[in-house]
Every structure is written in C-alpha cells, then in structure tokens.
Amino acid sequence: AAPFDVEHVRRDFPALHQSVNGHPLVWLDNAATTHKPKAVIDATSEFYGRHNSNIHRAAHTLAARSTDLFEGGREAVRRFLNAPTKDDIVFLRGTTEAINLVANSYGRAHIGPGDEIIVSTIEHHANIVPWQLLAQATGATIRVIPVNDRGEIIFEQYAALLSGRTKIVSVTHVANALGTVNPIAEIIALAHAYGVPVLVDAAQSSPHMPLDVQALDADFLVFSGHKVFGPTGIGALYGKSALLAAMPPWQGGGHMIEDVTFTKTVYKGAPEKFEAGTPDIAGAVGLGAALDYLESVGLPAIAAYEHDLLDYAQAGLAEVKGLRLIGTAREKASVMSFTIAGQENEAVAHHLDAHGIAVRSGHHCALPALRRFGVDQSVRASLAFYNTRAEVDVFLRALHTLPRH
Ligand code: PMP
Numbered sequence: 001a002a003p004f005d006v007e008h009v010r011r012d013f014p015a016l017h018q019s020v021n022g023h024p025l026v027w028l029d030n031a032a033t034t035h036k037p038k039a040v041i042d043a044t045s046e047f048y049g050r051h052n053s054n055i056h057r058a059a060h061t062l063a064a065r066s067t068d069l070f071e072g073g074r075e076a077v078r079r080f081l082n083a084p085t086k087d088d089i090v091f092l093r094g095t096t097e098a099i100n101l102v103a104n105s106y107g108r109a110h111i112g113p114g115d116e117i118i119v120s121t122i123e124h125h126a127n128i129v130p131w132q133l134l135a136q137a138t139g140a141t142i143r144v145i146p147v148n149d150r151g152e153i154i155f156e157q158y159a160a161l162l163s164g165r166t167k168i169v170s171v172t173h174v175a176n177a178l179g180t181v182n183p184i185a186e187i188i189a190l191a192h193a194y195g196v197p198v199l200v201d202a203a204q205s206s207p208h209m210p211l212d213v214q215a216l217d218a219d220f221l222v223f224s225g226h227k228v229f230g231p232t233g234i235g236a237l238y239g240k241s242a243l244l245a246a247m248p249p250w251q252g253g254g255h256m257i258e259d260v261t262f263t264k265t266v267y268k269g270a271p272e273k274f275e276a277g278t279p280d281i282a283g284a285v286g287l288g289a290a291l292d293y294l295e296s297v298g299l300p301a302i303a304a305y306e307h308d309l310l311d312y313a314q315a316g317l318a319e320v321k322g323l324r325l326i327g328t329a330r331e332k333a334s335v336m337s338f339t340i341a342g343q344e345n346e347a348v349a350h351h352l353d354a355h356g357i358a359v360r361s362g363h364h365c366a367l368p369a370l371r372r373f374g375v376d377q378s379v380r381a382s383l384a385f386y387n388t389r390a391e392v393d394v395f396l397r398a399l400h401t402l403p404r405h
Contacts, residue, residue, distance in 0.1 A: 004301040010386050012037040012293070023356025026391045031176050031204060031335055031382035032360055033226045036290070040230055043289035047282040054278055056255060070281050073288030074271070077236045080291040081221060082212040088244065090271040091279050094235030095203040096126040098222035099170070101237060101274060102199055103130040105247045106220075107168070113139030115167040118191075120145040120153050120182070122175035122369040127201045131170060140167070147372060151178040151327040158187065162194045169198045173205035177366035177380065178327025179310075179335030181205070185216050192217065197243065203227055207384060208306055208333045210299040213238050225283060229384075230290030234283030237274070244270035251276040302385040306334060309383055309392065316396040323399070326373045337364070337378040342405055345377045355398040 010016055015035040018025050027035060047069060053062035055070050071086070078086040092098045111117065117131045121144055128142075135142050143166075145158045153171075162169075169191045173184050184205075188198045197219035202211060206223040213221050220243070224235040239247070249256060249267055253276035258266040267273045294302070313336060317323055322341030340348060349361035359381045363370055370376050381395060 004298070004305045004385075006305065006386065006388050009297055010388075012039070013386055014038060014041070016386060020356040020358070021354050023394075026355075026357040026387075026394050028381040028383065028387065028391070028395060029358045029360050030207070030384040030387075031227075031364075031380060033232070034207060034229045034384055035386070036229055036231070036286075037293050039293045040286045040289045044231060044282050044286040047285045052282075055281055066281055069285045069288075070279070073284035073286075076288035076291040077238075079295070080206075080211065081236075081238050082214055083238050084214065085241065087270055088238055088241055090237040090239065090244070090274045091284050092235055092237055092274075093233055093280070094224035094226070095124075095201060095222050096224075098220075098235060098237035099126055099199065099201065100130045101250050102170075102220050102222075102239075103134045105250045105274070106197075106243065107131075107134040108138070109246075109248055111138050111140045111167045114165060115140040116143050116161075116163070116165045117141070118143045118145060118158070118161055118166055118169040118171075120158075120171050120175075121147045121372050122151060122153070122178055122180055122366065123170075123172055124176050124201065124203065125365040125367070126203075127170055127172060127199075128368070144368075145171070147180070147369075150329050151175065151180045151369075151373075152329045152331075153180075153182055153187075155183065155186070159190060162191065162196065164194070166191070166194060166196045169196055170201070171198070172201040172203070174202075174208065174333045174335075175327070175366070175369060176204045176335065177337055177364040177369045177378070178329065179332040179337070179382075180327060180329040181209075181331035181333050183331075184218075188217055188219075204335070205333065208299075209303045219243055225287040225290065228287075228290055228294060230287040231280070231283045234280045234287050236287075239270070241270070244274075247274075249273050249276070253277045255279075297385065305385055306383055309387060309389065310334065310336075312389055313381070313383065313392045313395070316392060317399075320396070320399045326370070326375065326378055334384070335380060335382045337370075337380045339375060339378055340399070340402065343402060345379045348379045348399075348402065351402055352395070352398050355394065357395050357398055359395075
C-alpha cells in the first residue's frame with residue numbers, strides 16, 4: 001500500500017476546508033460524527049439525481065438500478081466486516097437501532113426472569129438503555145463489568161460475572177467517553193466458553209481499526225455510517241446466520257414478507273425480515289462509498305497514523321496546567337476526555353470554538369463511565385485520520401491561552 005499521506009486525504013473532505021470564527025476549522029469532534037469525503041457526497045447526490053427509485057418491487061429500470069446500488073452497499077459492509085455472506089448484514093438507522101433490534105428480537109425470544117445480561121461500566125447509553133428496558137419487561141438483571149482507574153475493564157471480574165444465568169454479553173469495542181480499546185477477542189472467547197453470545201458495539205472502533213467478525217467470532221456487531229465518514233441515518237447490524245434465522249422480526253411492514261393474510265404472515269429470511277418499510281436507500285449507497293473510500297486509504301495505515309497522533313496529542317495535554325485526562329488505558333483509540341482545574345467544561349469548549357476548534361463538552365451519552373471517575377461531564381477531543389499534528393498544536397496552544405480565573 002502507498003504510505004499514508006494526510007495532506008492528500010484531507011483534500012477529499014470539502015467540509016474541512018472552511019473558516020470558523022475567523023480561523024481554519026479544526027475538527028476534533030470525530031467521536032460524535034465525522035466529515036464526509038467527496039466520494040460519499042457524490043454517490044448520494046448521484047443516487048438522488050439519477051437513479052432514485054424504491055427498491056425490490058418493480059420491473060422498471062430505475063428500480064433495478066436502485067436495488068443493485070442498495071445491495072452494493074450491503075456488499076461493501078460485508079467486505080468491511082469480513083462477514084461470510086451479505087445476508088448477515090441488516091441495514092438499520094445506526095448503532096442505537098441495531099442494539100434495540102437485538103434486545104427486542106433476540107432478547108425477547110431468549111431472555112427471561114432471573115437471566116443476566118452483562119455490559120461494562122464504560123458503555124454508551126445506547127448499549128445500556130435497550131437492555132434495561134428488556135430487563136424491566138422480562139425480569140432479567142443487568143450485571144456490570146467494573147473498570148480500573150485507567151478505564152480498562154477488569155477481566156477477572158468479567159470472568160466472575162459469567163455464569164449459567166448469563167444470556168448475552170453486550171460490550172463496546174472502543175469506549176466513546178474514554179477511548180479504551182477493550183480486549184474484545186478475549187471477551188468473546190470467554191463468553192463462548194459459557195455458550196453465551198456477544199454483541200460488539202463497534203460504533204467507535206469501526207472508524208479507526210480493521211474489523212473482522214469471523215476472526216473475532218462475534219455473534220453480533222453493530223456500527224453507524226456517520227462515524228465511518230458515511231451518511232447519518234444509516235448503519236448496520238452483522239449477525240451470525242444461524243442467530244438471525246432463529247430471531248423473530250421486530251418491526252413489521254412492507255419489504256419483509258413472503259405472504260400476508262389477516263390471520264398469518266410468512267416472513268422473508270434475513271436480512272429482509274428485519275428491514276420493514278422503505279430503507280434509507282441513498283444512505284446505504286453513501287455508506288458503501290464511505291467504506292470503499294476507507295478501504296482505499298487502508299485501515300491498518302489509518303490505525304498506525306492515528307496511534308502516533310494520539311500519543312503526540314496526549315503528550316501535549318500532559319503539559320497543560322491543571323488538566324486531568326480521564327481514561328488512560330494502555331490500549332486507546334482516538335479519544336481524549338479531560339477536565340481542567342478551575343475551568344467550566346463548556347467554557348473550555350466555547351474558548352476552543354472561538355479559535356475554530358470543534359470539541360464536545362458534556363456527558364457524551366456515557367454518564368456511568370464518567371461517574372466512575374467522579375465527574376459527570378468532560379471536554380472530549382477526538383481524532384480521525386484527517387487530523388494533523390499542526391491541528392493538534394493549534395488545539396494545545398488554545399488550551400494554554402485559556403483565561404485563568
Ligand atoms: N455506541 C457508541 C460507543 C457510540 O459512540 C455511539 C455514538 N456516540 C453509539 C453507540 C450510538 O450511535 P448512534 O447515535 O449513531 O446510533
């Protein structure tokens with residue numbers, strides 16, 4: 001592969017080249033959402049501008065073209081995850097909807113009173129609340145893997161939580177508020193020793209590292225298009241064929257049936273069984289373009305580049321007076337969550353915005369994770385492969401010039 005050239009890839013992202021508050025934009029809010037390469041913008045615009053049709057149910061040419069493009073997006077997701085077949089890929093609105101689908105379909109079929117669901121302390125709310133709703137409806141219990149002071153899960157305590165009562169383990173690959181990379185392959189292997197399936201929330205790992213559902217032996221894996229440089233409103237669930245085949249539909253409607261009478265409906269197989277209604281067709285096409293783009297840049301090269309950039313940025317943060325980095329895992333990706341003594345988080349974010357720098361302040365939809373560290377808010381700067389050392393320098397300089405009270 002060609003060596004990674006950040007200046008070259010930056011040219012592919014129109015939104016990066018603008019001024020904000022009189023300064024060149026420095027986008028460090030990638031954990032919330034990412035900017036889109038021109039290939040994605042063009043694919044989406046061309047879909048609406050030329051091909052636009054509903055899919056799957058017409059003899060006409062534009063319907064066939066749109067269906068091919070939509071299914072092409074599914075094939076791109078299959079390749080991205082190295083899934084065995086594209087029938088294992090369900091298009092949904094994103095990570096949130098995908099976890100809700102698994103909780104409502106797999107969960108309602110397999111989880112009952114006294115059963116246990118394991119999550120970790122450092123989950124996004126999207127991987128807590130759907131399980132809580134399921135637990136409330138079924139009488140199941142949520143068990144939580146604790147983390148150490150670096151924000152790493154304590155593996156022995158995970159092992160101690162697993163038992164014959166465990167019905168599913170649902171954990172994040174990379175923690176959105178802390179950046180911790182979980183030892184996901186080991187987590188899965190241990191769950192499997194108990195015959196327990198694992199859902200991997202790959203919302204924060206998918207933009208930063210290669211994924212391989214077969215190598216991981218993941219049972220379910222979910223991610224969002226908008227965090228991998230694709231459109232909002234589209235994401236995907238991977239599920240093992242046998243699991244998907246045995247799962248009941250969650251939502252009902254058009255596209256997902258073989259036959260309907262008023263007494264009985266015969267469903268199609270996966271993935272259509274889980275795709276009731278008209279999907280985000282342009283979104284799927286745009287997501288396919290984003291994943292093709294990522295493949296052309298190369299995720300191993302991206303991972304190596306970002307690792308170096310994160311080290312550089314964290315070394316700089318250590319020099320900022322009063323700054324406390326929250327989440328110091330030995331394996332980290334992209335995210336720097338911090339507070340600064342004597343500064344309001346939101347004021348820090350506004351100060352940075354005045355310098356054209358976009359970061360997030362707040363709870364990052366991960367309140368239990370932050371509370372583990374005695375805060376319920378932080379400032380979060382998060383990197384992508386299009387960020388540069390020069391941008392990190394601008395960010396660090398702005399932190400050094402915070403008005404001190
Ligand atoms: N899980 C994690 C780890 C996330 O970072 C996010 C997005 N912040 C989600 C789930 C939810 O993703 P979405 O809002 O795209 O459904």
